[in-house]
Amino acid sequence: MDAASLSTPAAPFGQYPPARRVILHLSDTHLMGGNVPLGGRYDTAANLARTLAKVEGLGVRPDAIVFTGDLTDLGEPAAYRALAEAVEPVAERLGAPVIWVAGNHDERTALRRDLLGLEPTEEPVTGVWDLDGLRIIALDSSVPGWHHGDLDQGQLDWLRETLMTPAPLGTLLALHHPPLPSHIPFFDILELRDQQRLADIIAGTDVRGILAGHLHYSTHGTFAGVPVSVAAATCYTMDLARPPAEVNGMDAGQSLNLVHVYDDTITHAVVPVVEAETADFFSEEWLAQMAALSPEERLEAFSRKR
Numbered sequence: 001m002d003a004a005s006l007s008t009p010a011a012p013f014g015q016y017p018p019a020r021r022v023i024l025h026l027s028d029t030h031l032m033g034g035n036v037p038l039g040g041r042y043d044t045a046a047n048l049a050r051t052l053a054k055v056e057g058l059g060v061r062p063d064a065i066v067f068t069g070d071l072t073d074l075g076e077p078a079a080y081r082a083l084a085e086a087v088e089p090v091a092e093r094l095g096a097p098v099i100w101v102a103g104n105h106d107e108r109t110a111l112r113r114d115l116l117g118l119e120p121t122e123e124p125v126t127g128v129w130d131l132d133g134l135r136i137i138a139l140d141s142s143v144p145g146w147h148h149g150d151l152d153q154g155q156l157d158w159l160r161e162t163l164m165t166p167a168p169l170g171t172l173l174a175l176h177h178p179p180l181p182s183h184i185p186f187f188d189i190l191e192l193r194d195q196q197r198l199a200d201i202i203a204g205t206d207v208r209g210i211l212a213g214h215l216h217y218s219t220h221g222t223f224a225g226v227p228v229s230v231a232a233a234t235c236y237t238m239d240l241a242r243p244p245a246e247v248n249g250m251d252a253g254q255s256l257n258l259v260h261v262y263d264d265t266i267t268h269a270v271v272p273v274v275e276a277e278t279a280d281f282f283s284e285e286w287l288a289q290m291a292a293l294s295p296e297e298r299l300e301a302f303s304r305k306r
């Protein structure tokens, strides 16, 4: 079944058929055990709840929900349990699997045991999901004991092997540290190291996109010719309106990304998590009226300047 959007008309209004798959991309929840305010300032559980409320209000039935790391701030077992309690009911109502990716603030043993129900080992947290032909591969760029990113040889070998067989709709990689330069110079100290090794592996494969987090602001680029999309955080974001040398966090600007996978393109739309009144909006009835018109009649009704 193609990704169903509850409010999208069955027949498209434009040149593109409906997306083949829809992914929700969230990042950097940074939950704290006992919901202690992060940095003494941020209510990360409340901010996640606000984000999840937006997720449920989207009117979209996603094929998967991807969290690209820094799931907890300190790797506390209670924080992983709180995360599962917050997210799993939402995912269940939407009928979507959750893809958890490890970040530098996570601790592999607790993540495995308290979120995934696995053996508490220090093994990288990786996985492959087949979303009816679209493959998602989760990589673990965390380095135990450190905040910078790296991919160990075992993971790289596994990735190369996995990518030998292409997927019908191609592959998205999900990892925490984006293979991109940052607008904030000191963030590059904590970048993904030795990126050329990853570039060599994905070049010429069916990888169509890379989902990442870590930066706490939304940004986009290309890596080895592959589009990279970084989702901002749900917990707090970087105030890029300040000079790059003194950028700092703010309890504003949180968002999630809506990823639409088409045959020839993938779009990443940033959904703001903000409480603001909307002006008059287009109703389902109005959409139904448009759907009943011919393409020419629609142009006349909606495009012609009055």
Ligand SMILES: [Fe+2]
Binding pocket: 028, 030, 069, 070, 103, 105, 214, 215, 216, 233
């Ligand atoms: Fe983070």
Ligand SMILES: [Fe+2]
Binding pocket: 070, 103, 104, 105, 176, 213, 214, 215
């Ligand atoms: Fe991070």
